[in-house]
Every structure is written in structure tokens, then in C-alpha cells.
Amino acid sequence: MQNQQDVFFQDKVDKEIRIEPKDWMPEKYRQTLIRQISQHAHSEIIGMLPEGNWITRAPSLRRKAILLAKVQDEAGHGLYLYSAAETLGISRDEMYHQLHTGKAKYSSIFNYPTLSWADMGVIGWLVDGAAIMNQVPLCRSSYGPYARAMVRVCKEESFHQRQGFDILYTLGKGSEAQRKMAQDAINRWWWPSIMMFGPKDDESPNSIQSMKWKIKRFSNDELRQKFIDVCAEQVKVLGFTLPDKDLKWNEARKHYDFGTINWDEFWQVIQGNGPCNKERLDARKKAWADGEWVRDAATAYATKKTAKNKAA
Amino acid sequence: MEHEIFMLNRIEFLLHLADNALIIGHRNSEWCAHGPALEQDIAISNIALDYIGQARNFYQHAAFLINELPHESSVFSIPATEDTLAYLRDASAFKNHLMTELPNGDWAFTTLRIFFFSSYQYFLYQQLIQHEDAQIAAIAEKSLKEVTYHLRWSSDWVIRLGDGTTESYQRMNTAINALWPYTQELFQENNFLQPTKNILAQIQTDWNEKIKNIFEEAGLHLPEKSVQYQGGTKGFHTEHLPIILTEMQLLQRVYPNCEW
Numbered sequence: 001m002q003n004q005q006d007v008f009f010q011d012k013v014d015k016e017i018r019i020e021p022k023d024w025m026p027e028k029y030r031q032t033l034i035r036q037i038s039q040h041a042h043s044e045i046i047g048m049l050p051e052g053n054w055i056t057r058a059p060s061l062r063r064k065a066i067l068l069a070k071v072q073d074e075a076g077h078g079l080y081l082y083s084a085a086e087t088l089g090i091s092r093d094e095m096y097h098q099l100h101t102g103k104a105k106y107s108s109i110f111n112y113p114t115l116s117w118a119d120m121g122v123i124g125w126l127v128d129g130a131a132i133m134n135q136v137p138l139c140r141s142s143y144g145p146y147a148r149a150m151v152r153v154c155k156e157e158s159f160h161q162r163q164g165f166d167i168l169y170t171l172g173k174g175s176e177a178q179r180k181m182a183q184d185a186i187n188r189w190w191w192p193s194i195m196m197f198g199p200k201d202d203e204s205p206n207s208i209q210s211m212k213w214k215i216k217r218f219s220n221d222e223l224r225q226k227f228i229d230v231c232a233e234q235v236k237v238l239g240f241t242l243p244d245k246d247l248k249w250n251e252a253r254k255h256y257d258f259g260t261i262n263w264d265e266f267w268q269v270i271q272g273n274g275p276c277n278k279e280r281l282d283a284r285k286k287a288w289a290d291g292e293w294v295r296d297a298a299t300a301y302a303t304k305k306t307a308k309n310k311a312a
Numbered sequence: 313m314e315h316e317i318f319m320l321n322r323i324e325f326l327l328h329l330a331d332n333a334l335i336i337g338h339r340n341s342e343w344c345a346h347g348p349a350l351e352q353d354i355a356i357s358n359i360a361l362d363y364i365g366q367a368r369n370f371y372q373h374a375a376f377l378i379n380e381l382p383h384e385s386s387v388f389s390i391p392a393t394e395d396t397l398a399y400l401r402d403a404s405a406f407k408n409h410l411m412t413e414l415p416n417g418d419w420a421f422t423t424l425r426i427f428f429f430s431s432y433q434y435f436l437y438q439q440l441i442q443h444e445d446a447q448i449a450a451i452a453e454k455s456l457k458e459v460t461y462h463l464r465w466s467s468d469w470v471i472r473l474g475d476g477t478t479e480s481y482q483r484m485n486t487a488i489n490a491l492w493p494y495t496q497e498l499f500q501e502n503n504f505l506q507p508t509k510n511i512l513a514q515i516q517t518d519w520n521e522k523i524k525n526i527f528e529e530a531g532l533h534l535p536e537k538s539v540q541y542q543g544g545t546k547g548f549h550t551e552h553l554p555i556i557l558t559e560m561q562l563l564q565r566v567y568p569n570c571e572w
Contacts, residue, residue, distance in 0.1 A: 048345035048353075055341045056556075059563035059572035060395045061334075061368050064341075065361060071344050072357040079350050092350075117563055117572070167572075175570050283346070291348025293483070294419045297476025298349075304475065 013214050018144040021087040029213055032206065033143055034088050035104075036215065038095045041081035042106035044074045045099075046280050050114040051123060059117055066163055067120060073156045080152065084145040100285050102272065107131075109192050111274030118171055118178075118185035124164015126186075126193040126231065132157045133227045134197065137217035146215075165234070172239045179240075186235070187243040194258075195266045197224035225255055232256045316381065322445065323377050323388075324407065324504035327397065328545060330370035331408035334398055336429060337363030338556055339416055348419055355465060359426065362458040369451045371397045376447075399564035403547075403554040407504075410544040411494035413553045420483040423469035424491055430462035431522045432498045435515040467526050474530025484532060492535045497542040504545075 005024050012019065019025055048071050055071065058064035082092045098104035109127055114120070135157065138150040171182040198204055198220040210216035228247075235242050246259035268274065340360035347353030371394035378392040389396060411429060416422050437459055440452035473480040499516040527534060543549065563572070 045345075045350070052345035055344055056338060056559050057562050059399075059567075059570075061364060061371070061398055063572055065364050065368070068341055068344060068357060068361050068364065072354055072361065075345075075350055075354045075357065079354070082350070170571055173571070175567065177567055178570055287346045287348070290346075291352075291419070293477070293479050294348035294352075294473075297473050297480030300480075301472040301476045 010212075013142045013212075016140075016142075016214075018147065019142050020144045028209070029215075030088050032210060032213070032215060033146065034085055034090050036210075037081055037085040037088070037146055038090070038098065039105050039107075041078045041085060041095065042099045042104055043110065044078035044081060046106045046110045046284060048074050048078075049280055049283050050110055050112070050276070051120060053114050054117060054120050057117070058120075063120075063167070070124075070160050070163065073160070077149075077153045077156070080149040081146075084143075084149045087145045096288060100281070100288065102281070105270065107196060108266070108269040108274060109196050110280060111269050111277045112189070112192050113276050115188070116181050116185055118168070118182040119189070121164050121167030121171060121182065122185040122189045124160050124162075125168055125234070126164075126189050127196070128157050128161040128164060129231070130193050130196040130227055132161055133223050133230075137223075140214075140217060142214040165238070168238050168240070182238075183240050186240050190243050191262065191265075192269075194224055194228060195261060197221070197227065199263070199266070228256050228258050319377060319381060320387075321504045323374050323381075326370050326374035326377070326448070327405075328407035328504060330367045330374060330397070331406045332412055332429075333363045333370065334367035335406070335408045335553070335556065336412040336425070337361075337367060338560060339412065339414075340422070340426070342416055343422065356422070359462050359465070362455075362462070366451070366455045366458070367398070368394050369454070373447045373451065395564070399561045403549050403557055405547060406549065406553060406557070407545050407547065408553075409494070409497050410541055410550055411491065411497065413544075413550055413556060414491075414494065415552060417487065417490070418483060419469075420473050420480065420487040421490060423466050423473070424484065424487045426462055427466035427470050427526070428491060428495055428498075428523070430459050430466055431519050432515065433459045434463050434522075435518045436511075439511045439515065470526055470532070471530040474527070474532040481531070484530070488532065489535055489538070492538045493541050496540040497544060500542050500545065502545045 006026060009019075009025060009029075012023075019029075051067065051074075052071050055064060055068050058067050082095060085095060086092060095104065099106065109130075114123070132154060135150055135154050139147055139154055141147040141150065168182050168186075171178045201207065201219045201221045204220050207216060207219060211219070232242065232247060232249075244259045246257060248257050250257045269277070272278075337360045340356050340363065343353070344357045344360065345353065347356055375392040375394055375397060378388045379390060381388075383390065389400070409429075411425060414421075414425070434456070437452040437456040441449050441456065443449045443452065470484065473484045475481075498519070499512050501512060523534070564570075
């Protein structure tokens with residue numbers, strides 16, 4: 001019986017028929033999606049911190065408004081994604097608990113510090129750029145609620161990417177100090193950004209099954225190469241350089257060759273030893289703990305009101 | 313000469329409106345990513361964004377009027393822009409009410425401040441819609457839509473926390489006692505407030521009525537007697553404003569004359 005359901009399920013996936021919350025699905029498919037969607041939601045929420053950090057210091061009112069709107073968008077993305085994950089039978093509180101206890105992961109990129117205004121530009125250009133590269137194929141993910149959430153997320157992300165590019169473009173046309181600030185930010189964020197695509201294909205244990213289920217459409221290395229090819233060209237428009245002496249166009253491959261990624265650093269950060277892992281998680285835990293009395297009061301008030309309405 | 317004094321007063325009035333919006337917007341923006349629930353994080357960031365937008369509109373109009381002044385009489389550096397006005401004035405030049413610059417405190421303090429302040433703006437902007445300066449009237453009309461939401465949202469929180477748990481009730485009372493001394497400054501007359509002189513008393517009456525109604529629904533009480541602080545509109549601030557400005561103006565001060 002189970003076997004027949006499996007076959008039927010895979011057949012639907014192969015025919016590109018979307019899987020919806022009430023449809024039968026293999027338990028491992030459900031678990032994989034919960035892990036991936038909640039991890040994505042957590043990344044949005046944790047990602048608010050390094051950028052939120054610069055809202056009060058944005059150098060013009062226009063930039064301040066744009067940045068504030070952007071960080072608010074990220075909260076919105078977190079909200080749709082938590083909702084999409086909830087359709088798989090897990091509550092938001094439970095996902096928060098997994099985040100706060102370190103059971104659930106989030107994108108390692110947010111464990112790096114934002115040290116200057118230029119970091120707001122680089123996060124938009126590179127980090128959101130890499131996220132878009134990863135996420136556009138997810139708009140065709142086999143799971144309906146996830147795919148639909150991603151359509152909206154991707155639209156907003158592409159705005160963010162352009163805004164980031166615009167910050168860097170302006171800095172590139174600015175003073176020597178501004179150019180230095182921007183190059184320094186690119187140097188710090190480049191390698192962590194290309195690590196965002198995850199481990200190399202031969203070290204990515206979940207990839208094959210995810211591709212078969214059409215949760216994932218392209219391999220980590222394919223997406224990483226595509227991203228590097230795009231950035232290697234865009235950086236010329238900005239008038240800066242990428243910190244990789246091995247970066248070179250390969251005419252035979254029709255791709256850019258690039259240097260060796262420091263995978264040791266990648267695994268270190270995933271294991272919690274990045275520069276800001278503790279700070280980021282502590283900030284989330286604090287917001288959650290500080291908000292407890294507020295949530296309790298809201299619940300108590302709602303309960304009283306319902307009781308009053310019933311009595312009336 | 314008389315016209316110049318008139319215009320200077322109008323500019324000061326615009327700066328006062330803009331500073332209020334910018335500083336309370338700054339405080340609310342500090343909540344972004346730290347709110348008690350995701351939906352509320354979005355709501356308060358949105359309110360902060362509305363305030364920054366209001367500040368920009370008022371600064372832009374002030375900058376326009378400043379740039380029209382005869383050069384020899386201008387006390388402002390020219391050409392003025394929204395950014396020179398926000399980023400290159402010192403605390404003593406800021407004319408915001410003291411209430412807006414106080415640190416956020418907890419969620420009770422923050423939502424109560426928005427309630428007190430948006431009630432004030434709600435009645436003020438209704439008057440400003442009829443302002444003889446068409447630009448002020450237009451900004452007031454646009455802002456009133458936003459403020460109406462801020463008022464509804466913050467009223468809901470005052471009621472919810474007042475009538476929630478014992479802890480939330482106590483926290484709301486602590487917030488009332490901390491904020492009440494800064495409420496009467498909202499209705500203080502001032503030279504540049506002249507165009508609104510006659511209406512301040514009416515705003516105060518409406519404001520009192522609004523506060524009373526919401527407090528009643530929340531089961532909260534007004535403090536009987538309290539000290540009242542003032543000075544913000546004259547440039548005498550709390551210690552908190554210079555710290556806000558140090559943070560906010562950092563890049564413009566360290567890297568002068570740059571495009572961002």
C-alpha cells in the first residue's frame with residue numbers, strides 16, 4: 001500500500017502537479033520540507049539583525065526609509081514561510097523553539113558582522129543576489145504553499161538586490177573614503193556569499209533526494225557557478241574587484257574559474273563558531289523572552305473578550 | 313521684514329513637525345527585529361516608516377522655504393535639503409517634544425507613547441488640513457491617514473495591556489507614570505506655533521477626551537498630580553537627544569559633503 005502511494009506521489013511530482021497540504025506525501029518529504037522551509041524562515045528573521053543594526057545610522061533619510069522597508073519585508077518573508085511550514089503540521093512556536101535551542105539552523109551568512117554602511121550595499125548585492133539565485137527555482141518547488149510563498153519573496157528580493165547595488169554604485173562614484181569602505185565590505189562578504197550555496201555537490205547529503213522530489217531543481221555547484229559568473233561581470237560596472245586572484249574567464253568552459261573555498265570556515269560557522277553566532281541567537285532569544293508578558297497579556301485579553309461576547 | 317519673520321516662523325513650525333516625526337520614528341525603528349511577535353515587529357516598523365516619511369515631507373517643504381529666503385537673512389546653511397536639516401543640526405536646534413526622544417522602555421511604554429502622541433497628531437493634523445499653506449495642508453492630509461491607523465493600533469494595545477494580565481496592568485501603570493510628565497508640553501504655546509495658537513486649546517480638550525475614553529475601556533487611571541517637563545520646542549532637551557543624534561548623524565558628520 002505504502003509503496004503504491006509512493007509511486008503515485010512520485011508520478012505526480014514527475015508530471016509537475018503541485019503537492020498540496022492535504023495530499024498524501026512521504027514522511028521524509030514532509031520532514032525535508034519542514035527543515036528547509038523553517039530554516040529559510042529563520043534565516044529571514046535572523047537576517048533582520050545585521051541590517052536592522054544600521055537603520056538608526058543610515059546616512060540619508062531616503063536610505064533610512066529604504067533600509068527600514070527592506071528589513072520589514074524580511075519579517076514579512078519570515079511570516080509567509082512560517083505559515084507555509086505550518087501547513088505541514090508544525091507550529092510557529094515549535095519552530096522558534098527549535099531555533100532558540102540550536103536544533104534548527106539558519107543561513108550562516110548572518111553570522112558575519114555588519115561593520116560599515118557599505119555592508120548594507122554588499123548584503124543587498126551579494127547576499128540577496130545569492131539568495132535570489134537559490135530561490136527563483138523554488139518558485140517551481142513541488143510543494144504548493146512553498147512555491148507560492150517564494151514567488152512573492154523573490155519579487156521583493158530582487159528589489160533589495162537592486163537597492164544594494166545602487167548603494168555600492170553610489171559609493172563607487174563617491175570619495176576615496178567611500179570607495180575604500182565599499183571595497184573593504186566586498187572583500188569581507190565575497191567568500192561567505194559564495195558559501196551560501198552550500199557544500200560541494202559530492203558533500204551535500206540531501207541533494208539527490210530533494211532533486212528527485214523537485215524540492216530542489218539545480219545543484220549547489222551549478223548555482224554557485226552561475227552566481228560567480230554574474231558577479232564577476234557586475235563588479236566591473238561597480239568599479240571594484242572581487243578578492244579572488246584565481247578568478248578568470250575560462251573560454252573552454254564558458255564560465256569563470258575561481259579559487260578554493262575555505263570549507264573549514266564554512267563548517268566552523270555552521271557548527272556555531274562564526275563571529276556572531278552567539279550574538280544573533282541571543283538577540284532572538286532575548287526578543288522572545290522580553291515579549292512573553294506581552295503575548296500573555298494579548299492572549300488573556302482575547303480570552304476575556306471572547307467570554308464577554310459569549311455572555312452578551 | 314515682517315514677511316521674513318513670518319516665513320521664519322513657518323520654517324520653525326515645519327522643523328518642529330519634522331523633528332517630532334523623525335525622533336519618534338527613530339525610537340520606533342529601534343524595535344525593528346526585536347518586537348514581541350513577528351506581526352507586531354512588522355506593525356511597529358511600519359509605523360516607524362510612516363514617521364520617517366512624514367519627517368521627510370516636512371523637511372523637504374522647510375528646505376524649499378529656506379532656499380527661497382533672502383540669503384543675507386538666512387540663519388540656515390544653504391542650499392538646505394531634507395538631509396542637511398536632519399543630519400547637520402545640533403540638539404539645541406531640534407524642536408521636537410521631549411516625549412518623542414525618551415528611550416523605548418518596554419512594550420507598554422512604547423505603545424503608550426505612540427497612543428499619547430498619535431492622539432495629539434490626530435487632532436493636530438485635522439486642523440492643519442485647513443492650513444493656508446497648501447503644502448502643509450496636503451502633508452497633513454496624507455499623514456492623517458497614517459496617524460489614524462497608529463492611533464487605532466496603539467489604543468488597542470493600551471486596552472489589551474491595561475485589561476490583560478496583572479503584570480501587563482502594572483507595566484502599563486508604570487508607563488503612565490513615566491510618560492505623563494511629558495504630556496502637557498504637547499499643548500504649550502510657542503512663537504512658531506502661532507498659526508496653531510487658537511487651536512491648541514481645542515486639541516487639548518479633544519485629546520483629554522480621547523485619553524479618558526480609552527483609559528476607561530482599559531481600566532486605567534490618570535495620575536492625579538505630576539510634575540510637567542517642557543523645553544523641547546525651545547531646544548532644551550533631555551540627555552537622550554544628543555545621543556540619538558550622535559548615532560543618527562554619524563556618517564554625515566564623519567564624511568562631510570558626500571553623496572550616499
